[in-house]
Amino acid sequence: MGAQLRTVRRRIATVKSTAKITKAQELIASSRIIKAQQRAHAAGPYAREISAAVEAVVSRSGSIHHPLTTEAANPTRAAVLILTSDRGFCGGFNASVLREAAGLNALLADRGVQAVPFVAGRKGIVWHRFRDRVMGGEWSGFSDTPAHRNATEITTALLEAFGKPASDGGVDEIYLVYTEFVSMLTQRPAVHRLLPLEITESTEAGPIPVYEFEPSPEKVLDELLPWYVESRIFHALLDSAAAEIAARRRAMKSATDNANELLEALTREANKARQAEITQEISEIVGGANALAESISGS
Amino acid sequence: MTLRVTLVVPEGEIWSGNAERMVAKTLDGEIGILTGHTPVLGVLAHGSVVRILPEGEGASGWISAAVGGGFLSVSDDRVSVLARQAVLGEHVDRAATRADLEAAIGAASAGGQGQDNDEVGYLRALLRAAGEEA
Numbered sequence: 001m002g003a004q005l006r007t008v009r010r011r012i013a014t015v016k017s018t019a020k021i022t023k024a025q026e027l028i029a030s031s032r033i034i035k036a037q038q039r040a041h042a043a044g045p046y047a048r049e050i051s052a053a054v055e056a057v058v059s060r061s062g063s064i065h066h067p068l069t070t071e072a073a074n075p076t077r078a079a080v081l082i083l084t085s086d087r088g089f090c091g092g093f094n095a096s097v098l099r100e101a102a103g104l105n106a107l108l109a110d111r112g113v114q115a116v117p118f119v120a121g122r123k124g125i126v127w128h129r130f131r132d133r134v135m136g137g138e139w140s141g142f143s144d145t146p147a148h149r150n151a152t153e154i155t156t157a158l159l160e161a162f163g164k165p166a167s168d169g170g171v172d173e174i175y176l177v178y179t180e181f182v183s184m185l186t187q188r189p190a191v192h193r194l195l196p197l198e199i200t201e202s203t204e205a206g207p208i209p210v211y212e213f214e215p216s217p218e219k220v221l222d223e224l225l226p227w228y229v230e231s232r233i234f235h236a237l238l239d240s241a242a243a244e245i246a247a248r249r250r251a252m253k254s255a256t257d258n259a260n261e262l263l264e265a266l267t268r269e270a271n272k273a274r275q276a277e278i279t280q281e282i283s284e285i286v287g288g289a290n291a292l293a294e295s296i297s298g299s
Numbered sequence: 300m301t302l303r304v305t306l307v308v309p310e311g312e313i314w315s316g317n318a319e320r321m322v323a324k325t326l327d328g329e330i331g332i333l334t335g336h337t338p339v340l341g342v343l344a345h346g347s348v349v350r351i352l353p354e355g356e357g358a359s360g361w362i363s364a365a366v367g368g369g370f371l372s373v374s375d376d377r378v379s380v381l382a383r384q385a386v387l388g389e390h391v392d393r394a395a396t397r398a399d400l401e402a403a404i405g406a407a408s409a410g411g412q413g414q415d416n417d418e419v420g421y422l423r424a425l426l427r428a429a430g431e432e433a
Contacts, residue, residue: 042311049307049379053340053372148309148383209374214325214341223342224370227383234309 005273012266019259022252025089029249032144033184036242039145040181043238050224050231056211057221066218067163068225069197075172078113079136079161080104081154081194081233083178083240084124086143090244091251093179093187094123100189101177108175116171118158120150120237136161136171144241151234158233159226162195178236179243185250187243192236194229300334301354304378306364308385314364317354321378323347323371330371338374346420348388348428349380363388365428367421384421388428396425 082101084094105115116136119125121143128135137157142150164170174195180188213220305315322331325341332339343349343366351362369382400422407416426432 039310043309045305045312046307046309046381049372049381053370053381056340056372151309152383209338211338211340211372211374214327214330214339219326220340220342220370230383231309 002273002277005270005277008266008270008273012263012270015259015262015266019256019263022255022259026249026252026256029245029252033242033245033249036144036238036245037181040235040238040242043235047231047235050228054221054224054228056209057213057217057224060211060213060217066221066225068195068229071196072166072172075111075113075166077166077171078108078115078173078175079118079158079171080108080115080175080177081118081158082120082124083176083236084119084121084127084143085240085244086122086140087248088123089251090248091254093244093247093251094121094127096189097177097179098124098127100191104175104177104191113173116161118154118161120154142237144244146234146237146241148234151230151237155226155230155233158194159229176233176236178240179247181239181242181246184246187247192232194232197225197228300376302332302334302376302378304351304380306349306351306380306382306385308382313385313387314351314362318378319352319354319356321349321351323349323380325371332373332378334376336373336376338372340372341370343369343371343380343382345417346422346424348424349385363428363430365391365421365424367417367424386425386428388430391425391429393426393429393431396422396429397431400426 080101082097084097088094101117108115117128117133118137119128119135120139122140125135125138125140128138137154139150139154158174161169161171162174166172173193176192176194178190180190182188301317301319302321303315304318304321306313320331320333322329323341324330324344324347326344327341330339330341345368347366349364349366349371351364352358353360353362364380364385364387366380366382367384369380369385371381372379400419403416403418403422407419
């Protein structure tokens with residue numbers, strides 16, 4: 001067998017086994033995406049109810065003075081919670097979240113605010129470590145199936161940082177950077193400010209009933225706001241998980257498509273090489289026979 | 300007229316349906332809810348039991364659920380109980396919960412914080428919801 005044919009066949013084998021792996025990853029992601037979407041969907045009622053309740057308290061008490069809603073006069077430090085994935089194989093998923101976070105950092109720096117990254121997901125942690133960026137907190141191991149206690153952990157750390165003055169290692173603002181799951185084909189990085197809370201009253205729900213509060217509006221708000229923050233973070237974790245899996249499915253699908261295309265081109269090349277070899281062999285035989293016939297007739 | 304009750308935790312809904320009445324415990328004390336109740340937004344006592352009497356059930360049909368922190372909102376005969384964690388009484392594994400409770404009490408008294416931390420309270424509520432003494 002000719003050397004060229006051998007190398008082409010070896011490449012075909014490599015591409016084939018790569019295609020098998022990416023195809024498997026694509027199928028795994030397709031089966032997981034439905035589950036991830038269901039989980040995000042199931043978390044909807046809790047998130048809606050808690051937002052409605054916070055709105056109700058705020059609309060009732062008019063102007064509220066709560067540490068979690070009070071803007072710092074001169075913010076100097078801000079926590080940026082970045083949600084990335086634990087595993088790779090998901091295309092530009094992590095790159096686009098980290099790019100969004102870098103954009104936010106630049107905006108904050110313009111205002112003279114120093115950003116402190118809080119990172120969830122191994123890929124983001126590694127990215128920050130490699131660049132020697134000091135992180136305020138890091139969590140990993142749950143990016144594709146987040147549980148509520150993961151949100152609780154993150155919230156506790158962030159609220160603790162928010163409770164401290166900036167001069168003492170605390171932060172004045174908290175931002176959240178994650179990927180929104182728009183559809184199977186579209187996932188969009190998004191930035192939200194978590195704290196201080198900007199409470200906007202939605203007008204679609206109609207008039208809010210006049211609640212009685214037990215024990216008191218202030219106490220209810222005290223309990224409610226941390227849960228509200230936690231619910232926002234949990235929602236973001238679920239959304240980001242669904243987006244990660246969708247991104248992985250898409251990346252793996254295009255990798256499989258690419259591999260198949262490559263396979264076609266390589267097969268064609270292999271056929272050509274084989275044909276060239278045969279042609280060469282025939283012409284060698286014909287040339288040899290001619291030479292022999294000439295030498296016989298010439299003698 | 301009936302109450303429409305939903306019991307929700309962050310991961311999803313654990314019970315919903317029509318009910319005749321329900322009883323919950325807020326920080327101020329027990330509150331019983333029938334149809335036509337004024338709108339209320341109350342913080343639930345940590346580690347308490349919410350009891351619901353579904354529509355058309357006799358006095359033996361009460362459903363109990365243990366809740367560990369949460370709140371309750373009532374308006375227009377709609378009752379939402381939002382809990383950070385909650386389990387229906389019928390789903391409680393009594394033996395395992397009792398073992399957990401003893402371990403939690405042990406840990407709490409070893410830590411010198413007395414016996415009444417949130418975890419102990421929630422585990423006690425689980426047992427009460429399952430119909431045991433705790």
